[in-house]
Amino acid sequence: MQNxxxxxxxxxxxxxxxxxxxAAVLALALxxxxxxFALVDREAMWRWxxxxxxxxxxxxxxxxxxxxxxxxxxxxxxxxxLDLPLTLPHDANKAREAGFKTxxxxxxxxxxxxxxxxxGISGSPGVEAHGAYAFCAxxxxxxxxxxxxxxxxxxxxxxxxxxxxxxxxxxxxxFSGRTNKLVDGCYSHWVGGCWPLLQxxxxxxxxxxxxxxxxxxxxxxxxxxxxxxxxxxxxxxGGLRDKPGxxxxxxxxxxxxxxxxxxxxxxxxxxxxxxxSDNFASAFSWQxxxxxxDDNVYDKADRLxxxxxxxxxxxxxxxxxxxxxxxQPIAI
Amino acid sequence: xxxxxxxxxxxxxxxxxxxxxxxDSGAMPLATIAYPSEYLEATSYLRAVMAxxxxxERALNLTKDVISMNPAHYTVxxxxxxxxxxxxxxxxxxxxxxxxxxxxxxxxxxxWHHRQVLISSQTHxxxxxxxxxxxxxEMFAQxxxxxxxxTYRHWLVRHFKLWDSPRELEDVExxxxxxxxxxxxxxxxxxxxxxxRDDVPDAxxxxxxxxxxxxxxxxxxxxxxEDLVDAELKFAQxxxxxxxxxxxxxxxxxxALRAAGRGLGExxxxxxxxxxxxxxxxxxxxxxLADVYAEAEKVKAVEMLTMLKEKYDPIRKNYWDYxxxxxxxxx
Numbered sequence: 001m002q003n004x005x006x007x008x009x010x011x012x013x014x015x016x017x018x019x020x021x022x023a024a025v026l027a028l029a030l031x032x033x034x035x036x037f038a039l040v041d042r043e044a045m046w047r048w049x050x051x052x053x054x055x056x057x058x059x060x061x062x063x064x065x066x067x068x069x070x071x072x073x074x075x076x077x078x079x080x081x082l083d084l085p086l087t088l089p090h091d092a093n094k095a096r097e098a099g100f101k102t103x104x105x106x107x108x109x110x111x112x113x114x115x116x117x118x119x120g121i122s123g124s125p126g127v128e129a130h131g132a133y134a135f136c137a138x139x140x141x142x143x144x145x146x147x148x149x150x151x152x153x154x155x156x157x158x159x160x161x162x163x164x165x166x167x168x169x170x171x172x173x174x175f176s177g178r179t180n181k182l183v184d185g186c187y188s189h190w191v192g193g194c195w196p197l198l199q200x201x202x203x204x205x206x207x208x209x210x211x212x213x214x215x216x217x218x219x220x221x222x223x224x225x226x227x228x229x230x231x232x233x234x235x236x237x238g239g240l241r242d243k244p245g246x247x248x249x250x251x252x253x254x255x256x257x258x259x260x261x262x263x264x265x266x267x268x269x270x271x272x273x274x275x276x277s278d279n280f281a282s283a284f285s286w287q288x289x290x291x292x293x294d295d296n297v298y299d300k301a302d303r304l305x306x307x308x309x310x311x312x313x314x315x316x317x318x319x320x321x322x323x324x325x326x327x328q329p330i331a332i
Numbered sequence: 333x334x335x336x337x338x339x340x341x342x343x344x345x346x347x348x349x350x351x352x353x354x355x356d357s358g359a360m361p362l363a364t365i366a367y368p369s370e371y372l373e374a375t376s377y378l379r380a381v382m383a384x385x386x387x388x389e390r391a392l393n394l395t396k397d398v399i400s401m402n403p404a405h406y407t408v409x410x411x412x413x414x415x416x417x418x419x420x421x422x423x424x425x426x427x428x429x430x431x432x433x434x435x436x437x438x439x440x441x442x443x444w445h446h447r448q449v450l451i452s453s454q455t456h457x458x459x460x461x462x463x464x465x466x467x468x469x470e471m472f473a474q475x476x477x478x479x480x481x482x483t484y485r486h487w488l489v490r491h492f493k494l495w496d497s498p499r500e501l502e503d504v505e506x507x508x509x510x511x512x513x514x515x516x517x518x519x520x521x522x523x524x525x526x527x528x529r530d531d532v533p534d535a536x537x538x539x540x541x542x543x544x545x546x547x548x549x550x551x552x553x554x555x556x557x558e559d560l561v562d563a564e565l566k567f568a569q570x571x572x573x574x575x576x577x578x579x580x581x582x583x584x585x586x587x588a589l590r591a592a593g594r595g596l597g598e599x600x601x602x603x604x605x606x607x608x609x610x611x612x613x614x615x616x617x618x619x620x621l622a623d624v625y626a627e628a629e630k631v632k633a634v635e636m637l638t639m640l641k642e643k644y645d646p647i648r649k650n651y652w653d654y655x656x657x658x659x660x661x662x663x
Binding site: 001009010011012013014015017056062063064065066109110112113114115116117118122123124125126127128129130152153154155156157159161162165166168169170173178179180181216217218219220221224 | 349351352353354375378379382383405406407410413414441444445448449477479482483486490513514515516519522523526527533534535536537540541542543547548550551578579580583584586587590645646647648649650651654
């Protein structure tokens with residue numbers, strides 16, 4: 001499925017696209033094992049990413065396609081999981097003309113320009129703050145470096161915190177994606193997934209023991225979100241949905257589930273990374289522990305596995321792919 | 333194209349490239365997509381003409397056929413744009429066709445990027461096509477918060493330098509008048525009034541994306557037109573009175589004051605009208621007062637935040653508690 005001159009397309013005969021490439025790489029990580037990892041032509045992927053890199057630091061989703069924060073997050077995920085070289089390929093013309101030396105130069109500054117006056121983050125600079133793009137931007141910043149460094153350096157934290165907190169509504173308990181829009185189950189992931197990243201940024205540098213650090217704690221209502229997910233997002237015919245009255249689909253099923261998992265675990269960073277490389281070490285230093293309180297509104301049997309808060313696949317799947325790729329450095 | 337491509341003499345010289353989903357290698361596709369046969373045939377011919385890089389009228393018609401069946405097929409849009417420029421087609425005619433497609437498929441990235449690619453052509457469009465704002469308002473009549481359309485409209489403002497265009501502000505005002513809670517329109521207004529202009533890189537706030545400037549300074553204008561700020565604050569107050577629990581104008585006003593480097597204190601009198609002892613008409617007013625008091629009267633600030641936590645916005649209890657802890661730590 002990978003195109004010889006680039007990444008993965010959405011289907012046979014389709015040009016390479018970052019969303020499809022992101023999905024393909026994560027799917028291979030989930031399958032796991034050398035046979036799956038070796039399927040990716042990492043050098044072609046690296047060259048193609050260079051051509052997608054734009055003069056403002058961001059990435060377009062496909063050659064000739066639109067540029068937005070999805071592109072930034074998908075690119076950072078692919079670069080870090082596949083341990084691609086950071087050096088710009090020779091034909092990364094737009095990025096080279098802008099004076100960039102690496103695939104990640106200018107990327108955090110691009111994301112900084114996506115923060116809106118409300119405090120949230122938009123799909124591209126100057127547009128309305130939106131929950132899904134906020135996750136893409138915060139996860140991308142947290143891949144680029146430790147969140148306690150990258151997030152405060154590029155985001156106005158009090159504004160961001162206020163906007164993110166205002167996404168949770170009563171009486172629903174669930175999250176909306178934008179100011180004055182309705183609650184939707186999929187933001188359980190997009191907005192819910194921002195919280196561990198922002199909380200980690202506020203917690204600061206991880207402590208030396210492996211124990212969970214002193215923490216600002218949980219800044220949203222887990223119970224509210226759990227109740228919305230369990231009470232409103234389950235379709236009687238199976239699958240998960242936006243809200244009652246809507247049909248379930250695979251998109252909402254995926255993101256309501258990952259949102260539920262996020263409410264059920266504390267995610268925190270440690271000072272040890274599975275990688276010995278300097279590149280993206282902090283992205284591979286996350287751990288989690290189950291939330292244990294007496295007032296959990298879900299049954300024991302409904303506790304999901306913990307997902308990696310940046311790559312949103314099981315921790316071990318991300319670690320295995322990264323370590324295998326580190327063992328196969330690309331000669332450039 | 334009811335008869336299909338296989339029986340059409342115009343396509344007789346093309347050998348279609350059948351869909352390869354990997355099953356010929358013996359692999360079992362995990363989730364086979366049930367494509368309709370018309371779509372399978374059209375995309376087989378699409379793969380063939382794309383492989384030959386054909387720039388022709390028939391290929392252009394084929395892209396239209398595929399788009400009509402799957403407007404999210406991003407590859408066909410990029411191919412279509414290349415053919416349009418290669419054959420030097422009438423782009424106004426293309427826009428007219430695109431308008432219909434846009435009104436039919438509201439949630440779609442490709443349609444709006446295609447429009448941006450066309451309008452980006454300086455040779456065809458040295459200035460904005462006159463009907464563009466009318467069409468965008470037609471789109472907003474379908475969904476006044478359509479993210480793709482607003483993203484495009486923001487790009488249009490930057491591309492043609494429309495910050496002071498009367499039409500931009502008229503449309504924003506009409507949309508806010510129709511729905512005072514239209515936060516997308518409020519965002520557009522902020523960008524017209526306080527966003528970066530001209531050669532300054534695009535950003536949601538000025539002073540962003542510069543390593544030498546702290547994020548605390550985001551949104552702070554280097555040169556302030558105080559009359560404009562006052563007019564915007566007056567506009568925000570008029571809209572707040574219409575619906576006091578509407579977050580949009582409250583946060584717009586904060587953005588305007590931030591742009592001007594003015595504190596929240598100057599609104600204390602106005603905001604006080606919404607908080608009269610136990611009679612609270614807006615939780616945003618309570619939050620505003622908390623921020624004003626945080627400067628010098630921390631006990632009163634904590635009192636306001638406690639009201640939010642206990643009575644007016646308890647779903648956000650943990651956040652209000654965090655704000656209270658922060659005040660107590662500083663004190």
